[in-house]
Amino acid sequence: xxxxxxxxxxxxxxxxxxxxxxxxxxxxxxxxxxxxxxxxxxxxxxxxxxxxxxxxxxxxxxxxxxxxxxxxxxxxxxxxxxxxxxxxxxxxxxxxxxxxxxxxxxxxxxxxxxxxxxxxxxxxxxxxxxxxxxxxxxxxxxxxxxxxxxxxxxxxxxxxxxxxxxxxxxxxxxxxxxxxxxxxxxxxxxxxxxxxxxxxxxxxxxxxxxxxxxxxxxxxxxxxxxxxxxxxxxxxxxxxxxxxxxxxxxxxxxxxxxxxxxxxxxxxxxxxxxxxxxxxxxxxxxxxxxxxxxxxxxxxxxxxxxxxxx
Amino acid sequence: xxxxxxxxxxxxxxxxxxxxxxxxxxxxxxxxxxxxxxxxxxxxxxxxxxxxxxxxxxxxxxxxxxxxxxxxxxxxxxxxxxxxxxxxxxxxxxxxxxxxxxxxxxxxxxxxxxxxxxxxxxxxxxxxxxxxxxxxxxxxxxxxxxxxxxxxxxxxxxxxxxxxxxxxxxxxxxxxxxxxxxxxxxxxxxxxxxxxxxxxxxxxxxxxxxxxxxxxxxxxxxxxxxxxxxxxxxxxxxxxxxxxxxxxxxxxxxxxxxxx
Ligand SMILES: Nc1ncnc2c1ncn2[C@@H]1O[C@H](COP(=O)(O)OP(=O)(O)OP(=O)(O)O)[C@@H](O)[C@H]1O
Ligand SMILES: [Mg+2]
Numbered sequence: 001x002x003x004x005x006x007x008x009x010x011x012x013x014x015x016x017x018x019x020x021x022x023x024x025x026x027x028x029x030x031x032x033x034x035x036x037x038x039x040x041x042x043x044x045x046x047x048x049x050x051x052x053x054x055x056x057x058x059x060x061x062x063x064x065x066x067x068x069x070x071x072x073x074x075x076x077x078x079x080x081x082x083x084x085x086x087x088x089x090x091x092x093x094x095x096x097x098x099x100x101x102x103x104x105x106x107x108x109x110x111x112x113x114x115x116x117x118x119x120x121x122x123x124x125x126x127x128x129x130x131x132x133x134x135x136x137x138x139x140x141x142x143x144x145x146x147x148x149x150x151x152x153x154x155x156x157x158x159x160x161x162x163x164x165x166x167x168x169x170x171x172x173x174x175x176x177x178x179x180x181x182x183x184x185x186x187x188x189x190x191x192x193x194x195x196x197x198x199x200x201x202x203x204x205x206x207x208x209x210x211x212x213x214x215x216x217x218x219x220x221x222x223x224x225x226x227x228x229x230x231x232x233x234x235x236x237x238x239x240x241x242x243x244x245x246x247x248x249x250x251x252x253x254x255x256x257x258x259x260x261x262x263x264x265x266x267x268x269x270x271x272x273x274x275x276x277x278x279x280x281x282x283x284x285x286x287x288x289x290x291x292x293x294x295x296x297x298x299x300x301x302x303x304x305x306x307x308x309x310x
Numbered sequence: 311x312x313x314x315x316x317x318x319x320x321x322x323x324x325x326x327x328x329x330x331x332x333x334x335x336x337x338x339x340x341x342x343x344x345x346x347x348x349x350x351x352x353x354x355x356x357x358x359x360x361x362x363x364x365x366x367x368x369x370x371x372x373x374x375x376x377x378x379x380x381x382x383x384x385x386x387x388x389x390x391x392x393x394x395x396x397x398x399x400x401x402x403x404x405x406x407x408x409x410x411x412x413x414x415x416x417x418x419x420x421x422x423x424x425x426x427x428x429x430x431x432x433x434x435x436x437x438x439x440x441x442x443x444x445x446x447x448x449x450x451x452x453x454x455x456x457x458x459x460x461x462x463x464x465x466x467x468x469x470x471x472x473x474x475x476x477x478x479x480x481x482x483x484x485x486x487x488x489x490x491x492x493x494x495x496x497x498x499x500x501x502x503x504x505x506x507x508x509x510x511x512x513x514x515x516x517x518x519x520x521x522x523x524x525x526x527x528x529x530x531x532x533x534x535x536x537x538x539x540x541x542x543x544x545x546x547x548x549x550x551x552x553x554x555x556x557x558x559x560x561x562x563x564x565x566x567x568x569x570x
Contacts, residue, residue, distance in 0.1 A: 175433035176424045176440075179413070183421045186410040186464070193366070193408075194479060195396040195425045204431065 009170060011253045016163050028151050033263060035155045035223055038162045039216040041259030044244040045169045045252050046212020051241070052249030053173050054205040055185030059114045060101070060121030061240045064210040066128065066232035067094040068217025073141040073227055074134060083147070090218050091211075097124065098210035102203050109188075118234060125232040140228035144221050158219050165212060170252050172208070181205050213240075242280075246287055248294025257295055316343040318379050319519050320400065320487050325364055325374035327357075327543075334360040335371070336543035340521075342487065345513055347520040349530045349551070352540035358523040359405055361540070362489045365521070366402045367392040378487075397426075401480030402489035405523075407472035409479065411464040415456055418464060418475060419447045419482050426483040446482060454478040454508065470501040474508075481512065488512070490522045494529050506532050531555070 019038070023031045043065060050056050071093040075086025097120075105116040128135045135141065148154055172178050180201045183191040192198045221227050230236065239262070246265075247258020265283060269276035291298045320342040327335040334357045342348055350358050363369045365376050370389040378385045378398045387395050410418050416438075423443045424430055438444070451460055454474050459467060467475065473493060480488055493509070494502045506529055512518045524530050530537060530551065537554040539547040547554045 171436075172433055174436045174438075176429050176435075176437045177431055177433040179417060179421050179424065179437045180430045182412055182417075183410050183425075186412045187408060190404075190408045190410065190479070191421075191425070193368070193392045193396060193402065194422050194483065195393040195428075196430055197393065201430065 008251050008253045012166065012170060012256070015253070015257070016166075019159060019163075023152055023155050031155050032151050032223070033267065034260075035151070035158050036220070037260040037263040038155075038158050039220050039223070039259075040243055040263050041256040042162045042165060042219075043213050043216040043240055044247060044255040044259035044262075045166050046209045046216070047240050047244050048249055048252060048255035049169060049172070049181070049212065050205050050209040051244060052251070052255065053178065053185060054181040054202060056106075056109065056202065056205070057114050057241065058105075058117040058206075058209075059234065059237050059241065060105075060117030060119075061209070061213050062232050062234065062236035063097060063101070063121040063124040064094055064213035065217035065220070065236070065240075066124065066229075067097050067210075068214035069221040069227045069231055070128065070135060070141070070217075071214075072218045073144050073221045077141050077144055078134060087218060090214060094210055094214035095207070098207045099203075102206035102210070106199055106202050106206065118237065121232070121237055122234060125229060125234070128229045128232050135229075138229055140226060141221075142226045144225050144227070146222040146225060154223060158223070161215065161219065165215060166252060166256055169212070173252065177201075177204065242284055246284065246294055248296035250293055250296070254294050254296035261295060316346075318342070319344050320365070320379070320521075321377045322361075322365060323375045323377070325361065325376070326372045327360055327364060327369065328372055333543045335364060338374075338540070338543075338545055340538065340548070342519050342521060344486070344519055345517045346535045347509065347513060347522060347533050348536045348538065349522045349524050349534040350538045350540060351524060351527070351530060352546075355542075356540040357543040358540055359491055360543075362402060362491055362521065362523060365395075366400060366489055367395040380486075396483065396485075399484070399486035400489065401483055401485035401487070403473075403476040403480055403491060403493060405491040405495070407469070407476040409464045409467075409472055409475050414461050414463055415467070415471075415475060416447060416451070416460050419450050419478060420444075422479040422482040423447060423450075450478050450482045453481070453512075455504070470497050473497065473501075473505070477508075481518075485518060487519045487521070490520060492523055492525060494524065494526050502526065502529060505529075509533050527555075 023034065026034065047061050050058060068090045071090025072086045075081040075089040076083065081089065101117065101120040105113050105120065108116060129138055146154055148157065173181065180196060183196065184198055184201055188198045243258040243262035244255045246262060247256065248254025266280065269279045287294065318341050322338060322340050325335050325338045338361055340348065350361070352358055364371045367387065367390050375386060375388045378387050378400060380398065385398060387398065410421065413421065420437055420443060423446050424437065427443065451457055456474065456478065459471055477488070477490060477493060494505050497505060509520060509522065510533060513520065522533065534551045537549065537551040538545055539554060547557050
């Protein structure tokens with residue numbers, strides 16, 4: 001895993017440069033798709049703060065993407081607020097949900113933690129369906145304004161925010177806070193014995209991670225112009241987990257790539273066969289079996305192999 | 311022996327711990343002076359690890375008290391959480407080395423220092439860019455002779471290196487007392503010698519006091535000022551090592567050679 005670790009920033013910068021140029025050569029349809037890819041990448045990076053770095057697996061992260069998306073959409077469409085206030089509303093909603101669900105879920109770890117996050121996320125889903133007046137129920141919210149309206153211009157707005165936040169995540173895991181995350185992941189008992197407040201650090205990681213998902217949701221709602229409750233359903237939480245694992249949870253580059261790749265695997269599989277969920281399942285199973293460190297792990301092994309032969 | 315004026319730093323009074331029907335620690339008391347090394351021996355299941363757990367706050371005693379003595383007098387630490395006890399200067403190592411496998415040796419020690427300095431929630435600087443921290447890290451690496459493995463991940467270390475790193479993590483937090491649970495178990499002969507030197511030099515140069523749970527009698531003879539023999543949760547003997555070792559021959563004869 002050495003190449004991966006040492007060259008992560010370099011890999012990220014090259015990839016981001018590529019992503020800055022590539023829309024010039026793509027159709028509007030594909031630019032739109034790539035915008036979603038960026039947001040999936042951002043979501044995976046945010047999820048990976050909690051999963052890859054703090055060692056906690058949440059099956060409920062769709063609730064934070066939804067908190068962002070619904071918060072913004074409700075602000076803009078239902079309450080006729082200006083964009084700044086709508087974003088503020090989205091963040092407030094995310095923050096409250098994250099602190100409360102995080103505080104309660106983090107009384108446990110491992111599978112119990114995962115189950116609790118899943119339960120809370122389904123609760124949020126149920127609320128979205130029930131509170132029809134505010135959320136539009138199962139029809140969702142339509143006519144969300146996009147600024148700038150042009151897809152390619154909007155891509156660059158998304159791009160700038162995503163690039164900034166991905167680099168920020170790269171940075172955070174290299175600060176004392178990030179070291180604390182990793183220590184908790186490896187050995188919470190020892191971390192505690194060495195004087196760390198483990199639950200507090202876990203909660204910080206959880207809320208930070210939720211913030212990333214929320215930003216992705218906030219950017220997603222105008223991109224799509226409409227949102228429906230499936231972004232709050234548990235299957236979307238599973239997708240967030242899956243794409244992080246596909247890319248590789250060992251670092252932020254892997255997670256980011258995972259999000260970008262996922263959107264293409266998903267669309268291709270959906271186009272090619274009606275059994276796309278099955279196909280996706282098989283791809284995932286193969287990946288986990290053959291490449292436990294994800295796509296980036298494969299890349300790493302190839303590079304090591306080529307270097308070794310010379 | 312070594313402590314001038316025998317300033318007491320740590321004490322346990324009539325400690326008890328039950329696990330169901332098992333009386334794991336039965337009325338154990340001790341005092342530890344500054345710079346003193348107290349060794350504890352006893353067969354498997356005697357309650358040695360449990361006693362260290364009671365002192366370091368990992369489990370709470372059912373009865374009895376634990377005290378730390380500092381500048382501000384006596385502090386009752388009975389049942390206090392581990393991190394609280396750590397900050398009062400009582401560090402510990404574990405029977406099965408307890409380190410961070412996904413971090414390099416350097417980052418393991420950095421973590422210990424940052425946690426001790428209560429900087430764990432900062433994110434204004436990279437964790438390798440605090441000069442005062444780096445100074446301590448270099449110092450600890452030097453004392454524990456970990457230079458050669460400094461950039462290896464915890465998961466890549468040998469058993470002996472893991473044992474050393476485990477103790478180094480606690481030592482990085484400037485403890486006044488170190489509780490070591492079988493520091494030489496599973497070590498090669500030369501690693502054992504190194505460990506003995508290390509314990510003695512930390513005591514000599516840093517005035518650290520120790521409670522050392524140990525099976526190897528050669529190590530015990532070499533380092534101890536005082537020796538406690540535990541059996542079935544109780545204290546069978548607690549005195550100067552040569553006294554206890556004579557006594558313990560009597561005791562082991564009595565118990566069918568089971569004690570040591
Ligand atoms: N967490 C626990 N739950 C239940 N029983 C325990 C627990 N910890 C220890 N015991 C029991 O308490 C007794 C003392 O165990 P302890 O680990 O303190 O012994 P020890 O002297 O350290 O032995 P060893 O030399 O094998 O490390 C044993 O009978 C053990 O089975
Ligand atoms: Mg033991």
